[in-house]
Amino acid sequence: xxxxxxxxxxxxxxxxxxxxxxxxxxxxxxxxxxxxxxxxxxxxxxxxxxxxxxxxxxxxxxxxxxxxxxxxxxxxxxxxxxxxxx
Amino acid sequence: xxxxxxxxxxxxxxxxxxxxxxxxxxxxxxxxxxxxxxxxxxxxxxxxxxxxxxxxxxxxxxxxxxxxxxxxxxxxxxxxxxxxxxxxxxxxxxxxxxxxxxxxxxxxxxxxxxxxxxxxxxxxxxxxxxxxxxxxxxxxxxxxxxxxxxxxxxxxxxxxxxxxxxxxxxxxxxxxxxxxxxxxxxxxxxxxxxxxxxxxxxxxxxxxxxxxxx
Ligand SMILES: [Zn+2]
Numbered sequence: 001x002x003x004x005x006x007x008x009x010x011x012x013x014x015x016x017x018x019x020x021x022x023x024x025x026x027x028x029x030x031x032x033x034x035x036x037x038x039x040x041x042x043x044x045x046x047x048x049x050x051x052x053x054x055x056x057x058x059x060x061x062x063x064x065x066x067x068x069x070x071x072x073x074x075x076x077x078x079x080x081x082x083x084x085x086x
Numbered sequence: 087x088x089x090x091x092x093x094x095x096x097x098x099x100x101x102x103x104x105x106x107x108x109x110x111x112x113x114x115x116x117x118x119x120x121x122x123x124x125x126x127x128x129x130x131x132x133x134x135x136x137x138x139x140x141x142x143x144x145x146x147x148x149x150x151x152x153x154x155x156x157x158x159x160x161x162x163x164x165x166x167x168x169x170x171x172x173x174x175x176x177x178x179x180x181x182x183x184x185x186x187x188x189x190x191x192x193x194x195x196x197x198x199x200x201x202x203x204x205x206x207x208x209x210x211x212x213x214x215x216x217x218x219x220x221x222x223x224x225x226x227x228x229x230x231x232x233x234x235x236x237x238x239x240x241x242x243x244x245x246x247x248x249x250x251x252x253x254x255x256x257x258x259x260x261x262x263x264x265x266x267x268x269x270x271x272x273x274x275x276x277x278x279x280x281x282x283x284x285x286x287x288x289x290x291x292x293x294x295x296x297x298x299x300x
Binding site: 016017019021024026048051052056058059063064066067072075076078080082083 | 110111113114121122125126129135139142143146147150221222225226229240241244245247250265268269272273275276279280
């Protein structure tokens with residue numbers, strides 16, 4: 001990775017626009033390095049990045065969208081009725 | 087077919103073949119692992135549990151009816167998710183018929199920029215907050231508050247963990263559109279959840295400070 005001095009600076013706006021691609025690893029190494037250099041020195045962008053990562057962690061734990069209680073059983077019954085009907 | 091496709095699940099392939107051959111009672115076993123994905127897909131469009139369950143169950147019935155059309159080179163889970171998305175959208179169209187034909191259904195893709203509204207520093211998630219019912223409710227409210235087109239990408243990508251290509255395929259949009267919508271969806275979610283914004287689920291003494299550099 002190039003050291004910070006050789007990296008062209010980018011502004012907050014550019015960082016925010018790429019923040020989701022950054023999290024997904026959808027940007028090239030050069031842009032990644034520039035973003036990391038910016039975020040290290042910018043409390044604003046580092047707060048947005050941390051908060052977005054936290055949001056994704058919370059979403060990923062699977063509790064946000066649980067099946068309603070009894071879903072599987074109701075589905076099993078509906079399928080059985082459907083199959084027997086034919 | 088892409089080289090990144092997953093190794094065919096032979097158990098699944100076998101079940102599908104037997105169901106196509108007439109052993110329809112095996113269908114419940116086949117779809118067992120995908121109940122949540124299909125429900126989540128329906129929820130991503132409809133935004134409420136009751137309608138989502140109804141659409142998801144209807145989608146499974148349709149999948150069974152049309153299983154003869156499933157092509158072996160497709161991914162079964164993606165096929166199911168597409169059926170669920172279609173079923174859910176059909177319901178929205180029916181509901182809106184005669185009412186106002188408004189909102190985000192459609193053409194205009196606001197590629198406009200979205201900037202975070204809350205700059206609270208949120209480095210840590212207090213571990214006790216993760217257990218709290220309030221947090222779960224805050225997450226659900228935040229997801230429900232998104233417009234369908236943002237909720238769809240967020241649910242498929244960040245809750246169901248489809249990759250970008252799969253998300254694009256399931257929704258019938260480009261990967262570029264997935265990325266644009268995902269950025270916006272994630273920032274809106276962060277804004278909705280950032281502690282201190284309304285303080286609704288901050289735990290104990292607030293340890294967060296607002297940082298507003300601009
Ligand atoms: Zn910045």
